[in-house]
Amino acid sequence: MSILRLGLQRAGLLGRRLVTTPTGLATLGGLGVGSYGMQLKYGNSTDFFQHEFKTTKDPDAIVDFYSTEDFLQILGIFGIAIQFVLAGVQWDTDTENSMTCWNSMQISFDITEREETVDGEEVVALFNKREKFINYVPLIKSVFPILLWDQVQNFGFQRQQDGTIIVRHHGEYFHGPWPVRFLVQLHARYVIWATERHINSPIFGTDDLELQEHQRSNIPLHVFKEFLSSLQVSEEKAIKKAKLAGTTTVHMEASLANLERLKRTESVVSVQRRGSKVKLAINDKEAQEVIRSALEEISRVEGSQATAAALQELLKKSGYEPEEAEKSPA
Structure with missing residues (x-):
């Protein structure tokens, strides 16, 4: 006190x-x-961000993703935030594709879609969902309206001549307090990163809807578990090599078992960047020790290059170029 x-x-x-x-x-x-x-300088801007990535996934599956609440899971980041927003939604009966949320946010959208004939079949060649967001400080709008943002963002894709698809997120314009604009741009970077991880994952567009929903709800955890899987493969190879050399593998097999157990837990992991340095941050001390032990065993048997390759794969999945970064396992 x-x-x-x-x-x-x-x-x-x-x-x-x-x-x-x-x-x-x-x-x-x-x-x-x-x-x-x-x-x-920054409170009013057009074309304030543009991000894109390439994919070969089914265009119909991508259309379904952006047209439903599936994309909202990534856009909202946190499940509790998504539930809060959905609970306060009221659709405008007079205006098509328009709604309000808790009487403080106005959302409207329109969809542009174009098909073309490819090998005798109609395929979606262009899709764009243009969303307008106007948000005020909650609770006091009726008394003292304070604008947080008035912005338009576009989410969609365009089919290329070679059949690949370029997915694009574009900030069309922003009007509001300048600190909020920078937060919106940071959010946009996360959204394109998480969207790419999801769309280019093996389960996207499959019939396993439950697994897709679980993946969308925590993209960083999904990337982390992919890293653990690659680490397991490296550890298994190191165990086989050690056995052929007649070396004991007790500790290595224990590390392998710990990796499998760690995959079944809900550890929180993030990849942080500070200038040119990249650091893998794990909040679970036990997870840190399991990974460190596995990397040490792999390095001892396979050499330091195998350890570096495992870390580079994680950084690549996290959206960074490994050759530009300094890596550390914890």
Whole structure:
């Protein structure tokens, strides 16, 4: 309690200094001018992001993905956030494809789709879902409306002459506070990363709808488990090589068993980038030890190149170029 009181006292003292001293007033003035300049530069923008990736998946499956709540699972990131949004949705009966959410967000969309004949069959050659979002600070909109963002984003794909598909996410325009714009751009980077991981995964477009839903709900965990699978393969190869050499494999087999057990858990993992350095961050200490042990065993038997290859594969799946990055297992 005394720590909280001390903190409040210091905050109050700092606040008084900001509004009663020349230095404080100059600081507030500088912050105000700087913020105003940032708002002029970044508060209104067109074409504020564009991301794309290539795929060979069925275009009809991609259309279904973007046209249903499947994409919302990735767009919303957190399951509880998606449920909250859906619980507050009210469809506009007067305007087509328009809705409000908790009386603070307005969402509308239109879909453009074009087909062409390929080998005597009609296939979707172009698809675009154009969504407009207008969001205000919740709860106070009716009293004091404060705009968070007014933006339009496009999600879709275009078929190429060779049959491949280019999936594109495009920020058409943004109007709102400049800090929010940067958050929206960060969110867009996650969305394209997660969408690519999902669409280019082996289960996308299959009949296993339950497995697809589970994957969409936690894309980083899915990527991490793919990494564990590749690590298992490397560990199995190292065990076979050690047995042929007459070396004991007790510790290696224990690491292999731990990897299999770890795949069945819900560890939280993230890949972080700081400048040119990339770091694999795992919040589970036991998971860290299992991975470190496996990498050490693989390095001892197969050499350090095998360890580097395993880490590079994870970084590649995470959207980074391994050759540009410095890797570390924890």
